[in-house]
Amino acid sequence: MRTLLEYGWGTLLPYALLLLLYWRLGSAPQLPFVASASLGGLLLWACFYRHYRHVADTPTATTRAAAQGYTECYGAAAAPGGKPLLSPYGKRPCLWYHAECQYQGREYQQRHRESHRSDDAFRLLDQRGEVVVLPAGALVDSRHQQRWRDGDYRYTEHWIAAGDPLYVLGELQRAGEHPRRQDFRDDLQLTLNQWKDDQHTLLRRFDRNGDGQLSAEEWEQARQAAQTQVQAMHRELAAAPLGSQLQQPADGRPFIISWRSPQDTARRLRRLAWCHAALATLAALHSVKLLLH
Structure with a gap:
């Protein structure tokens, strides 16, 4: 044909x-x-x-x-x-x-x-x-x-x-x-898991009182930082043609x-x-x- x-x-x-x-x-x-x-x-x-x-x-x-x-x-x-x-x-x-x-x-x-x-x-x-x-x-x-x-x-x-x-x-x-809402949740969880695998860097960044572990408040700060990072990444993806x-x-x-x-x-x-x-x-x-x- x-x-x-x-x-x-x-x-x-x-x-x-x-x-x-x-x-x-x-x-x-x-x-x-x-x-x-x-x-x-x-x-x-x-x-x-x-x-x-x-x-x-x-x-x-x-x-x-x-x-x-x-x-x-x-x-x-x-x-x-x-x-x-x-x-x-x-x-x-x-x-x-x-x-x-x-x-x-x-x-x-x-x-x-x-x-x-x-x-x-x-x-x-x-x-x-x-x-x-x-x-x-x-x-x-x-x-x-x-x-x-x-x-x-x-x-x-x-x-x-x-x-x-x-x-x-x-x-x-x-x-x-463009990323979907589920993609955002998946990327956020992936980022947090990667941070957990590197405990030394995680504690250095968010262990404010230096006791060697993250409190609930410090973990929430880490979670917000991860969310900010993923949001910035998705804004770049949305802006790309x-x-x-x-x-x-x-x-x-x-x-x-x-x-x-x-x-x-x-x-x-x-x-x-x-x-x-x-x-x-x-x-x-x-x-x-x-x-x-």
Whole structure:
């Protein structure tokens, strides 16, 4: 399905090939080809329609307000920093690429095809913040593509560039969530236990009368000091920006990256789904006609 989404309307080309074979067969058995077109069209309709429903039914959220879990964001693509990524053949600066090289000369022994796809992280920016995108396993519909020949080799590159519109539907994970009340209690207890393990330091700090043990009043002072320390630590955590990343869902739901808006992505998937459904229906009707004759 990853390749199908990248090719888009190119997924309709097999029907033309089957039609050509059907026409060239003449009086030979035609039912297997028609039945294959019907079954293949039905499977492609199911794939595209499933993805369309996920895109259409998932509300778009800003990067700051997006809840953890399955969600979609829309903004602009941005580089993550560090050394820029380059496409393998055209050496174009990019954030993601899918590149192929195919030998098309006459020597059969040299015929081969190699493919490269990047999985480096990049960023999605909107007016409220940013989120890191981990593209491994994604169905990518990129804005840029180029094909060219060099001698007996044909090269194809698809890529996402910095500044491109970017839509991502996937699993949102957050790192550095703000501490909860239970987290505060757990950290307070952990701090007190650590202080108890170091009795020498504990007595030096809070044994005011020097009798070698802590009274109830001195222990309460130690507890308040621990509480102040944990509160300061949690204030720093609350002030720190949340780190978020969109990645492939673990439950098998679609992970889609596209340069189109959410509405355009849904519209494109819906049209592809119903085109395949219509062609599958026509092929099925013709199969019935062949069986009846």
